[in-house]
Amino acid sequence: MSPFEAAFHASAERHERFWIFGVLVMLVLLTIGTMFYVVHDYGLVTGTHSYATDPQAPAREAAFQDGKVVRTGPNAYAVYVVGRAWHWSPDVIHVPEGAEITFYVTSADVLHGFEIQGTPVNLTAVPGVVGTVRYTFRHAGLFRILCNEYCGMFHHAMVARIIVDPAGTP
Template identity: 40%
Template structure:
């Protein structure tokens, strides 16, 4: 075997260069959406003890629901659970149109998902972790949030809704 240079057909070389540019363009588009339009994926927020997160009086999820923190700005603490039945607590929250809602979701039992239809809020919910994303609701209507990770027999019926009033 002799050491020789790599021979690459000119068409194929151009194809490789083009592929590289194409992927670079896609990567740039993603970066623009992430850093220019604030469309971001979840970041580590807080770790909790799944054994006590739903019952400890100091835990916001012992009393899940909506808190108004400033005019038009809300924090929504939501518990996703499979025991004793498959549900989100609370099942429904209501906010006026234009509200900016930050969701803090965790699970006291198995893994769940949380996806608010027609928004970019879509994340995993893990016991021991808090998942956080923010959504601004610019149009009135009912936005279902649904469970997107298999969590047992009742997975398919697990959902809730954000009601956005005009």
């Protein structure tokens, strides 16, 4: 091996070591970052709402049974929605126009995407986790909840309806 080649090899090996090390550092940072995001965004470690050991627990809670829409204030409602392959329950939700709606969303099986068409509402329904999103419908009409997280054969059919009733209807 000529001195030139030897120097070249030494330099190439330095670069390789640098990049192997660099990639390991990136992997560690990404892993920590992802875990941090999951834990904080979905509240996996917030005590009372920790369902990490029993992913079906939230879906079994009373509030998530029989399609609850609960009035929580003069103009505020809580809506509890469970995603299951392949439907949302409840699949028809009535809320009044102009009210502040808090959606509590979970999944009883796999990941589903809770997207209300034509609104910025978009969160992932995760088994074992209750996601929360607030929204006010400014206009009466029909909105569709779509699943935007591929969840199997009838994913495309996973559609529910939100019917926003005109203000002043009982």
